């Protein structure tokens with residue numbers, strides 16, 4: 074008998090800004106991601122204050138899911154997906170985020186997408202906001218630093234909830250909301266970078282505006298969950314955290330405490346608000362130590378308490394080490410940095426490969442919250458090369474995913490309630506951290522390259538056939 078639930082959700086994950094393209098088609102407005110140029114592992118991706126004709130903006134065409142959705146969803150169905158994670162591009166629905174009335178052409182597009190999913194027996198899992206903040210809201214309000222964004226977001230949520238009430242059941246509020254606790258989250262997540270132009274990672278940090286913005290996002294997330302529960306009892310509402318697995322590099326108690334501090338801030342600061350309904354015990358001291366004054370309105374505590382999620386979702390790619398011993402510092406990972414772990418290998422982008430870290434994460438999260446979990450991102454970004462036979466033999470990707478699914482099953486045997494698994498970038502798409510196509514995650518290869526060329530044709534990689542068997546056996550057959 075299979076270790077996993079009979080109704081396990083198997084699928085893949087994407088985000089509108091990284092795969093739809095059609096960035097200004099049918100009335101769509103520019104989002105923050107549309108203002109980001111391409112980059113690579115060594116050349117930083119920029120955010121620009123206006124579209125520069127001499128720069129390349131990978132989200133503008135991406136892999137053009139906008140015009141290929143039928144073909145793509147059919148390929149997902151062929152692999153046996155019963156769930157597909159995608160996001161709605163806020164600026165297709167409200168081009169500046171401030172209109173009173175939604176853009177009908179944008180709404181109609183997602184009708185077509187969800188109907189197509191339905192025809193294939195695929196349940197959509199929809200992220201409401203995945204690094205797609207309307208750019209106009211950055212220009213006018215400095216993003217989420219302003220409380221006005223809560224109303225803009227709620228207008229958007231009410232519109233899409235009502236429109237897709239019979240087509241979508243599973244919703245996530247903000248992608249990786251906890252990225253706002255990191256300086257680089259100011260561009261993609263909190264949108265607190267008004268007037269800045271330069272490398273995404275180079276923005277001078279303003280912690281006060283980031284954490285104030287995060288408070289507004291947490292209130293918006295809770296309000297949206299509360300509203301959904303009150304109006305659409307059928308909906309299942311989830312959060313989404315970039316789960317950080319950190320290990321103390323040494324047994325020095327200072328390393329243990331440093332790791333605990335990082336873990337608290339990165340994992341539990343937002344997670345506790347969204348699952349338990351209140352800031353965790355350490356928040357107050359963190360604010361004090363950092364000179365932060367979080368403006369909370371009367372009623373916010375109640376909203377947070379009443380807007381808790383039904384299930385917890387997260388991304389997991391790699392782990393990192395934490396130390397207070399400066400001489401041991403070095404780089405790894407895209408979001409978290411730390412010294413090298415001598416027990417682990419890393420991807421071409423320096424992200425450690427740590428399947429057991431996933432089992433550890435699942436146990437840690439479930440022990441704290443005890444609600445159903447779902448892994449909504451995981452995978453290996455790699456350079457894919459066509460072989461002499463013209464095919465992509467991505468045994469490295471199969472190896473990565475197999476090892477992670479094995480550990481996921483161990484966690485289920487440990488007693489974790491796991492609902493599903495949607496590996497990231499099930500079809501090749503634009504990288505969030507570097508803005509490149511060369512970092513591929515897909516089961517499906519897309520002929521699209523970093524210089525903007527490519528005819529966008531889709532091809533099945535070896536991992537496509539492998540994942541199909543995994544799904545058909547509900548995770549029992551992981552191949553050799």
Ligand code: BGP
Nearest residue numbers: 088249407454503504505506507
């Ligand atoms: C997560 C994001 C995704 C995605 C993924 C892989 O942080 O939610 O949008 O892109 O990371 O990262 P990257 O694209 O940088 O390889």
